[in-house]
Amino acid sequence: MTALVVDDNMVNRTIHHQLLDNLGIENVAVGNGKEAVDIHCSGKAFDLILMDMDMPIMNGIEATRKLREMGIRSMIAGVSTRSMEQEIREFIEAGLDDYQEKPLTVSKLISIIRKIN
Amino acid sequence: MDVVNQMQRQFVDYSTSLHREGILDDQFTQLQKLQDENSPDFVVEVASLFFEDCEKLINNMARALEQQGVDFKQVDASVHQLKGSSSSIGAVQVKNVCIAFRSFCEAQNREGCLRCLQQVTHEYSLLKNKLQTLFRLEQQILAAGGSIPVIE
Numbered sequence: 001m002t003a004l005v006v007d008d009n010m011v012n013r014t015i016h017h018q019l020l021d022n023l024g025i026e027n028v029a030v031g032n033g034k035e036a037v038d039i040h041c042s043g044k045a046f047d048l049i050l051m052d053m054d055m056p057i058m059n060g061i062e063a064t065r066k067l068r069e070m071g072i073r074s075m076i077a078g079v080s081t082r083s084m085e086q087e088i089r090e091f092i093e094a095g096l097d098d099y100q101e102k103p104l105t106v107s108k109l110i111s112i113i114r115k116i117n
Numbered sequence: 118m119d120v121v122n123q124m125q126r127q128f129v130d131y132s133t134s135l136h137r138e139g140i141l142d143d144q145f146t147q148l149q150k151l152q153d154e155n156s157p158d159f160v161v162e163v164a165s166l167f168f169e170d171c172e173k174l175i176n177n178m179a180r181a182l183e184q185q186g187v188d189f190k191q192v193d194a195s196v197h198q199l200k201g202s203s204s205s206i207g208a209v210q211v212k213n214v215c216i217a218f219r220s221f222c223e224a225q226n227r228e229g230c231l232r233c234l235q236q237v238t239h240e241y242s243l244l245k246n247k248l249q250t251l252f253r254l255e256q257q258i259l260a261a262g263g264s265i266p267v268i269e
Contacts, residue, residue: 009170009198009201009202009205010166010170011166011170011202011205011206012201012202012205014166015148015151015163015206018151018156018159019151021155021156022153054194054197081197081200081204102204103144103204103205103207104205105144105147106150106151
């Protein structure tokens with residue numbers, strides 16, 4: 001299984017990378033939605049995408065929408081500090097398969113991965 | 118061995134006190150559990166990244182709040198970032214100040230924002246000192262040939 005971490009915050013990227021590593025999941029991290037789209041345009045594919053919501057250049061909502069328009073069928077899990085229903089509704093409607101509130105933990109990540117399997 | 122046991126007890130007591138005082142929450146314990154022989158310095162690395170991030174964001178907030186016409190959206194963006202990373206590392210006091218700070222940004226209340234900036238700076242300094250002490254205790258245990266106790 002492979003994963004892509006999309007988050008503009010280095011602390012979160014490092015933690016999410018380690019969480020995935022510890023579960024034996026090969027992973028790559030990028031800093032915003034545009035880099036997530038670009039890496040897919042370069043031909044790479046991932047089983048799982050952990051997508052932050054608030055990012056500069058291209059946020060998680062736009063990136064998710066764009067990836068779905070490109071035909072990307074990977075599991076996209078939104079991971080954000082937002083908790084209000086109306087805040088995350090647009091994110092979910094952009095094409096998420098799951099949403100988890102930060103901080104991401106081992107148990108939250110396992111529940112995401114179970115949905116892939 | 119007595120010296121190592123003593124150091125380990127001191128580490129456990131200090132670590133427990135950080136949780137009891139509400140400086141760290143369970144998320145920090147989760148990070149400690151992620152550390153293993155393949156990434157033996159993981160927690161120190163994450164903490165260092167967090168310190169850099171905090172200092173940069175606090176400076177951004179201070180500069181933005183000094184302006185004649187404060188851009189509260191810009192301040193809020195920095196506070197949101199800080200709330201996110203403090204939550205990820207388990208820095209609960211810093212996170213809680215950020216929650217209050219965001220309310221003042223939304224209300225475009227400069228005085229309230231300045232008070233929160235002072236508070237978040239204080240909480241960050243306190244956290245940094247405490248974590249650096251914790252990491253020093255860890256290094257002392259390892260240097261004496263002991264292992265770091267796992268805190269549940």
